[in-house]
Amino acid sequence: MSFMSSASNFFTSKMSDALGWARKYSIFQYPFVTACCGMEYMSTAAGHYDVDRFGAGFPRFSPRQSDVLFVVGTISHKMAPVLKTVYDQMCEPKWVVAFGVCTCTGGFYDNYATVMGIDTIIPVDIYIPGCPPRPENVIDGLMKLQEKIQKGEQSRTLYDPRTKIGRPAHLQQGYSVSQHIKESSS
Amino acid sequence: MTPLQRVQEQFSKEVIETHTFRGDETLMIHPSALKVIAKFLKETAELDFNFLMDLTAVDYLFFAGGRIQKEFRFEVVYHFYSLKHNHRLRIKVPVDEKSPEVDTLTDLWASADWYEREVWDMFGIRFKGHPNLKRILMYEQFQGHALRKDYPFNKRQPLIGPKY
């Protein structure tokens, strides 16, 4: 019996290894480009740095066909519902890359208009800091993402700026626009 | 004769004050005369201000730490440019805090449309006669006007996600 279970473990783990290997070299990315980081994203994607070497050269502009969401550039509060919608439309398994310091923490835009880190809205797997990050930095982040995909790990935590701790994503679900309006009007 | 002198000569009663600082000619005028003066600027051949280059407002609440007192809290600032004569003029209109309202210039310059919406969005100054005065940069649910000096710079009103 023990032999059987270890054999099945052996096969499933080999299977997931193979799947991870296949997935990490065929990243279909959705570039959610909003701001300055888009310029470095362009540079990384174009011939000079050539992100295609890592199997991530094919941007899909449909969230339903992509498995990595690149959030490139500042997310304002006006944009936040759009980002959440795009994330929700993506199929599992999905990963999120926060590209640039604005998406990681809000950067130096600590003001009324800007979301202080997209991890308050959607779970983030890889953070690439820099304002904007250099293409080398982006490629480094991409390789870290590949490692994560190989292991089959996905982030599920959201950051709560009020308590300053990460909480599982499902506990923060249901915080909607209509609820916000109700609260602010009462 | 500079544009400033020409306007001052024509509308001596409506002009509150004038100054030229670092070569920028500035006129402060009564809000009631804005429409007339704007029309004059645009349609007089020797002035011919065909560009409304910029339109914004300044909030003078507690200006210079309260050392300088202004009679009115807001000033709406217009920058005009004439392509033909290559000269510029700045017009300022004082606006009261209690009834922040100015005449619109959308019927004279099409560019005033979005600029006036932005000033409404950021300062809460209304433009009488504007065809579509709604928020432009912020979302409709946003409470208050962000560029007013009494709006804290980091007071957030998130649409989704945690409030902080």
Next chain:
Amino acid sequence: MSTQTRSMLLNVGPSHPAMHGVIRLIMELDGEKIKGVDVEIGYLHRAFEKMCETVMYTQCFPYTDRLNYVSPLINNVGFALTVEKLLGIDIPERAKYIRVIMSEISRVSDHLTCIGATAMELGAMSVFLYMIKAREYLYELVEEITGARLTISYVRIGGVKADLTAGFTDKCFQKIADVRKVLIEADELLTRNRIFFDRMKDTGIISKEDAIAHGITGPFLRGSGVAYDVRKANPYLIYDRLDFEVPVGTKGDNLDRYFVRMAEMEQSLRMIEQCFQQIPDGAIAGELTGCLIPAAQMVDRAKMGQTDGLIEDEVDLDPTLQGSTKKYSKSINTDRRDVALPPKEETYSNIEGLMNHFKLVMYGHGIRPVVGEAYFPVEGANGELGFYIVSDGRDQPWRVRVHPPCFPIMAALPKCLVGSMMADLVPTFGSVNMIAGELDR
């Protein structure tokens, strides 16, 4: 019996493949014809103007970088010139030339990106790759001088951060030749390309009168046949000494704007070449009067009073501060000590320099213009970029207003689109060269 038809509402954006930039267009369609467009902006509103009111004058530069992030140097120059106008100061000749050289490099990179992105959206992916290759050459130049590729914060009030490096001139000429080659390639690929030509020609037309009424400036206005260029109309820095032409279109369609941008790049490259011929000499790198000693050692020696010959020594700086030592400082910074930081040797080796440095960087001290207001326009890559600054006599600006060149163009977008076909949206939007950072601020 009558058939009733209804028009369809189509929402494009804010995240859409053909929209490089966040903007939402709500279009009313009758079949494939556009009947009405409602443009919604503000998705990248980052409160530039509010943030500038909370920091000191020098700290505004990083924020201005991120306005038009394709040509950040022009924003830097615009802001610095406005503050200098408020202060009423002039800067050394060499700094003026450096500013112009860097601005023109930025302008070329902006136009390259605009044309590359437009071509990509019309299906010419290879042109995009070529253009980005050329932009990479220019980024290498920018990086050599400023230390960063994109968000550089290079310009200082009263001068620039660092002098040009040794051998920069030759490198620059080499890169200009490379960029010219790419431009010829792109021209061959696009200009006589049937698909590109037909999609650009007679689409997105705006008349001269409409463009002026909407307050449009820059290549968009010049495409309609008005030769308005701030560099010619109100020459700032040393533009009046340069020989360049202002290309204009005739009809105001997308093709005209494409030609205007292509011609402008050539003019900008010419301007850079002329600048190198006219630029006054600065210090020559490698020429030492004293010894080269590390910064920490210099501070220690000064503290212990071992000041013999220290005045002649040069400090060995961190790479991020390169080019801001004593021998360069004179030719690239104003000598007004209430505006420009002292050269690093003085900060490290004597108390006067150290106090001077502190007085300029401390809150409540810093650069303090007199009470007043100033508006200064420069020619940005998309048109007139004007800063309007109100000072209340303190070290923080009371109000910073930027006149973004994209803003009036986006307001006029319905004018260009209504009545045309749905597919014309893509080339028209491409030729607007909307930069969300500058549009929404």
